[in-house]
Amino acid sequence: AQSVTQLDSQVPVFEEAPVELRCNYSSSVSVYLFWYVQYPNQGLQLLLKYLSGSTLVKGINGFEAEFNKSQTSFHLRKPSVHISDTAEYFCAVSETGGFKTIFGAGTRLFVKA
Amino acid sequence: DTEVTQTPKHLVMGMTNKKSLKCEQHMGHRAMYWYKQKAKKPPELMFVYSYEKLSINESVPSRFSPECPNSSLLNLHLHALQPEDSALYLCASSHLGEGNGYTFGSGTRLTVV
Numbered sequence: 001a002q003s004v005t006q007l008d009s010q011v012p013v014f015e016e017a018p019v020e021l022r023c024n025y026s027s028s029v030s031v032y033l034f035w036y037v038q039y040p041n042q043g044l045q046l047l048l049k050y051l052s053g054s055t056l057v058k059g060i061n062g063f064e065a066e067f068n069k070s071q072t073s074f075h076l077r078k079p080s081v082h083i084s085d086t087a088e089y090f091c092a093v094s095e096t097g098g099f100k101t102i103f104g105a106g107t108r109l110f111v112k113a
Numbered sequence: 114d115t116e117v118t119q120t121p122k123h124l125v126m127g128m129t130n131k132k133s134l135k136c137e138q139h140m141g142h143r144a145m146y147w148y149k150q151k152a153k154k155p156p157e158l159m160f161v162y163s164y165e166k167l168s169i170n171e172s173v174p175s176r177f178s179p180e181c182p183n184s185s186l187l188n189l190h191l192h193a194l195q196p197e198d199s200a201l202y203l204c205a206s207s208h209l210g211e212g213n214g215y216t217f218g219s220g221t222r223l224t225v226v
Contacts, residue, residue: 032212043117043203043217044156051212090155094212099144099169101215103155 002027002093004104012110015083021076021107023091033074034092034101035065044090050074061085086111115140119204119218127226128194134221136187136204144168145187146215147179148203156203162187163209194225 007022025031032051036044048059055067065076074091091104117138126132136145144163148156161169162181176198178190187204201222205215 034214036214036217041219041222043119043205043219044215045217046214049212049214096212099161099163100158102158106153106155 002029002031002095002102004091004093004102006089006091006104006107008107009105010108010110012112013081014112016080018079019077019081019085019109021089021091021109023074023076023104025072025074025091025093027093027095030096031093032096033065033067034094035059035063035074035076036090036092036103037061038088038090038106040087047076047089081109081111083111083113085109115216117204117206117216117218119202119221121221122219123222123224125224125226126191126194128196130194131190131192133191134189134202134204134223136189136206136218137185138206138216139185140206140216141184141208142206142216143184143209144207144213145181146205146207147187147189148205150201150203150220152200160189191223194223196225199224 003026005024013019034049035047038044050057050067058064088106094101120135147159150156159173160179165181180188201220203220204218207213207215
């Protein structure tokens with residue numbers, strides 16, 4: 001079985017500063033990795049995904065993530081955040097050949113003016 | 114059409130009521146999902162349908178009854194719910210095949226009184 005750990009429950013950051021949201025996963029088989037964003041009172045939106053190939057993945061809204069197999073990590077980064085990036089961010093994993101996607105506990109990104 | 118539409122957006126029901134949640138997508142996705150999300154928690158998988166057939170039931174109590182009448186529609190029938198079932202119910206869909214991210218609806222906020 002796979003699991004996902006998001007290392008920070010909350011990340012406060014000032015506007016235009018860089019941010020990194022950390023995610024570690026555990027699985028005995030190959031996995032696919034995802035980051036989703038959830039704005040208040042809305043569903044989740046896919047930011048980016050890693051399936052294979054290049055370990056640096058670019059997504060929507062200027063976000064990118066780097067897959068590190070040796071450290072079993074998939075950290076999300078943005079070089080300069082905006083107030084509108086304030087939201088809950090979920091790292092997720094699914095096993096190759098499987099139907100189930102498991103979500104981490106979430107990290108609340110709070111961007112301050 | 115790149116959306117998953119969920120109705121109603123809000124629902125208040127008594128413990129003896131019967132109600133249904135509806136989910137619709139027209140993206141040609143053949144996998145559809147129900148997730149339950151409690152406040153400040155990640156989404157938890159309830160059911161997975163592929164090709165209109167139930168593939169996964171995550172040991173959900175029988176007071177929740179899913180139905181997939183066709184490839185575009187997914188229903189969740191509710192009966193004799195408990196107050197602890199109050200949550201945001203999210204529907205999602207995806208293409209079948211590995212590594213496909215989900216498209217989520219905005220959810221139905223359910224309150225059981």
